[in-house]
Amino acid sequence: MHRPDLAIAAHDGQALPTDTCPADSPLAVRGLTVSYGEKPAVFSVDATFPARAMSAIIGPNGAGKSTFLKAALGVVPRLSGEVRVFGTPIEKARDRIAYVPQRASVDWDFPATVLDVVQMGLYRRVGLLGRMSGRMRALALDCLGRVGMADFAHRQIGQLSGGQQQRVFLARALAQDADLYLLDEPFAGVDAATERAIIDVLKGLRDAGKSVVAVHHDLSTVRGYFDHAFLINVRRMAEGPVETAFTAETLHATYGGRLATTQIDEVMLSGGAA
Amino acid sequence: MGAEFVQFSLTPILIGMFAAIACALPGNFLILRRQALIGDAISHVVLPGIVVAFLLTGTVAAIPMMIGAAAAAIVAVILIEAVRRLGRIEPGAAMGVVFTTLFAAGVLLLEQSDTSAVHLDVEHALMGNLESLIWLRATGWESLLDPAALAALPPELGRMAVVCALIVALTAIFWRWLKIATFDEGFAQALGIPAAGLGFGLVVTAAIAAVAAFDAVGSIIVIAMFICPPAAARLMTNRLEVQVLWSVAFAALSAVLGYVLAGYGPLWFGAANAVSAAGMIATVSGVILGLACLYAPHRARIGAAREDA
Numbered sequence A: 001m002h003r004p005d006l007a008i009a010a011h012d013g014q015a016l017p018t019d020t021c022p023a024d025s026p027l028a029v030r031g032l033t034v035s036y037g038e039k040p041a042v043f044s045v046d047a048t049f050p051a052r053a054m055s056a057i058i059g060p061n062g063a064g065k066s067t068f069l070k071a072a073l074g075v076v077p078r079l080s081g082e083v084r085v086f087g088t089p090i091e092k093a094r095d096r097i098a099y100v101p102q103r104a105s106v107d108w109d110f111p112a113t114v115l116d117v118v119q120m121g122l123y124r125r126v127g128l129l130g131r132m133s134g135r136m137r138a139l140a141l142d143c144l145g146r147v148g149m150a151d152f153a154h155r156q157i158g159q160l161s162g163g164q165q166q167r168v169f170l171a172r173a174l175a176q177d178a179d180l181y182l183l184d185e186p187f188a189g190v191d192a193a194t195e196r197a198i199i200d201v202l203k204g205l206r207d208a209g210k211s212v213v214a215v216h217h218d219l220s221t222v223r224g225y226f227d228h229a230f231l232i233n234v235r236r237m238a239e240g241p242v243e244t245a246f247t248a249e250t251l252h253a254t255y256g257g258r259l260a261t262t263q264i265d266e267v268m269l270s271g272g273a274a
Numbered sequence B: 001m002g003a004e005f006v007q008f009s010l011t012p013i014l015i016g017m018f019a020a021i022a023c024a025l026p027g028n029f030l031i032l033r034r035q036a037l038i039g040d041a042i043s044h045v046v047l048p049g050i051v052v053a054f055l056l057t058g059t060v061a062a063i064p065m066m067i068g069a070a071a072a073a074i075v076a077v078i079l080i081e082a083v084r085r086l087g088r089i090e091p092g093a094a095m096g097v098v099f100t101t102l103f104a105a106g107v108l109l110l111e112q113s114d115t116s117a118v119h120l121d122v123e124h125a126l127m128g129n130l131e132s133l134i135w136l137r138a139t140g141w142e143s144l145l146d147p148a149a150l151a152a153l154p155p156e157l158g159r160m161a162v163v164c165a166l167i168v169a170l171t172a173i174f175w176r177w178l179k180i181a182t183f184d185e186g187f188a189q190a191l192g193i194p195a196a197g198l199g200f201g202l203v204v205t206a207a208i209a210a211v212a213a214f215d216a217v218g219s220i221i222v223i224a225m226f227i228c229p230p231a232a233a234r235l236m237t238n239r240l241e242v243q244v245l246w247s248v249a250f251a252a253l254s255a256v257l258g259y260v261l262a263g264y265g266p267l268w269f270g271a272a273n274a275v276s277a278a279g280m281i282a283t284v285s286g287v288i289l290g291l292a293c294l295y296a297p298h299r300a301r302i303g304a305a306r307e308d309a
Helices: A004-010 A065-073 A114-120 A134-146 A162-175 A192-207 A219-225 A248-258 A261-272 B003-032 B036-057 B062-086 B091-112 B122-127 B141-145 B147-151 B155-173 B175-183 B185-190 B195-217 B219-234 B240-268 B277-295
Strands: A027-035 A040-049 A054-058 A080-084 A097-100 A180-184 A211-215 A228-233 A235-241
Touching: A027 A065, A040 A065, A040 A228, A054 A065, A054 A192, A054 A219, A065 A080, A065 A180, A065 A211, A065 B185, A097 A162, A097 B185, A114 A134, A114 A162, A114 B175, A134 A162, A162 A180, A162 A192, A180 A192, A192 A211, A219 A261, A228 A248, A235 A248, A248 A261, B003 B036, B003 B141, B003 B155, B003 B175, B003 B195, B003 B219, B003 B240, B003 B277, B036 B062, B036 B091, B036 B195, B036 B219, B062 B091, B062 B195, B091 B122, B122 B219, B122 B277, B141 B147, B155 B175, B155 B195, B175 B185, B175 B195, B185 B195, B195 B219, B219 B240, B219 B277, B240 B277
Parallel strands: A040 A235, A054 A211, A054 A228, A097 A180, A180 A211
Antiparallel strands: A027 A040, A027 A080, A228 A235
8 A cells, every 4th residue: 555656755845745654654544633622622733753863742721742752642532534653554563653641631640660650661572471571570679760760660659759659651662672762742741850861861862762752841952952843723834953943933823822922032043052 | 957957957057168259359449449249239130130140031031030030230320320420419329229129129029020930039039038048958978979869959059169269369360450550550451461351250250140140148247248248357467368268268268157057046035937058148247247247356557547658
C-alpha cells in the first residue's frame, strides 16, 4: 500500500499531507478524528513525526493535544483515521513504543514502591507469567539511576515530590527500551532540577537514535528543547522544523485571541538564543 | 475440640472462610479502582435475579442462579443508564436508586413466592444459613478419611471451595495485568494489555464470588468482605503483594472469630441463644477495620493530602 514517492516527499520536514503514512516515520497519522461527545476533540488530523528527533505537540488547553497522543496509541478510541508506527499498525509495534502518561492521571497513593512502578515498564519482556529475574531487577535499578532516583527504589510512590514522581515515570519508560518515546506533558508541575534532568535524558535518547514526541505546554522552551513542532487546535495548524513551523503567525493561528501579541513576541525572543 | 467441633463448627467455619476470601480478593482491586461500591451493588442486584431464576426452574442449582444474577446485572445497567439519561440524575445517585429498588423488588418477590421447600427467604438472603451447614455424618476428625461421611458434606462447602480456588487462581494468573491496569490504565493499554476487558472480568469475578457466597452466607457478609478486609489490609502496608495477603488473613480471621463469637460469645454473657454467625462475621471484619484505622502502620497514607499536584 505504501507509495515510496509520496513517503519521500513527506519526509523532508515540510510534512506534505499524503494519502498514506510514510513507512520511515516513527509515528504518522492520517485523517485522525476523535470525539468524546458531539463535538470532535481532534478533527481529521494528519501528522508525520520525524525519526531521531525531538518533536513537540503544542496547542492551547482543550485543543486535543493529549487526546491526539492517546488516540494515536489506541488508549482512547478513534472515530476514523490511520495510525502507523514505524510503518506498521500499532499492534505490531508495541515493543517499540514507550509511553509516559500525565503524572496527574494516576493515584499516587497506590500501594507500590518506586521499583514496582519501574518494573511495570519491563512487562513486554517479562510477560504475564514470566519471573522478574535478578537481571530484570538490575535493569530497572539502572533506569532509576539514569533519572537520578536510584536511592528511592524502595520508597512508596506517594512519598515522592511531583518532580520525583515524573522521574519515576520516565524511568519506567526507559525500562521499556523503546525506539519511540511518547510523553504527555513531562514538564508539568516539576521543579527546575527535574526539568533539567528530564530534558538531558530525552536529548540523550535522541542522540542515541531514538525518536521523542512530547505534548508540551511551555512555549518559552520550545526552541531550546525541540527540533520539530506540531501545532494543533482540534485541527492541525502547523507542522515542521521548529524554525519554520513555530512562528508568530502559526502561534496566532493556533491560539487565536488566547495569546496576546506581546506574549508571542516574548516567546519568539526567549527561545531564539537557546 | 473433638467430635462436636467437627460436626457442628468445622464446615460452617470453612465455608465462611472460603466465602470471605473469595470476596476479599477482588475487593482489593475494586477498592483501589475506586469501585468499592460495585461489590455492594452486585450483592443487591443479584437477589431478584436469583429469585426469578428459582421461580423459573424450581431449584437452587448453581447455573440457573448464575444466569439469573447475570441477567439482573444487565437489567441494572440498562436501568441505571435510563435513569441517568432520562432523569438527568448524576451516576452515583442513579446507581443507588436502581440497586436499592432491585433489591427491594427481590425481597417482595421472595415474600410472595412459595420457597418453603428450599432455603430461600428474606432472612436467608440477608444472613445466609451458615449455622445449618453442619456435617451431621461426622463422628470426629477421623471422618475426614471416611468416604461415606465425606459424601454427606454440605454441598455448599464444595461449591464455595471451588469458587474460592478459581478466584485465587485468576488473581494469581492475571496478577501483573491487574497490578499495572489498576495503577495506570492508560499505560496498560499502551502496553497492549486489554484493560477494558480486564476491568469487566474483575466485575464478573466479583459477581461470581457474590452469587456463590450469597447462597451460603447471605448478602451481609458479601458486602462486608468486599470492603473491610482489603481496606484494613491497605493500612498495614505500602505494597500491593503484601496488602492482598493481609486481606486474605483478615478475611479468614473474621470468618473464624465471627463464627466462634456468634456461637459462644452470647453464652459467656449469660444470654440463652447464639447470634447470627453471618452478622457477627461482618461485625468482626468491621472491628478489624476500625482497629487498623487506629493502629495500623500505614494509616496516614489513606486520604492524605496530595503533594502539590
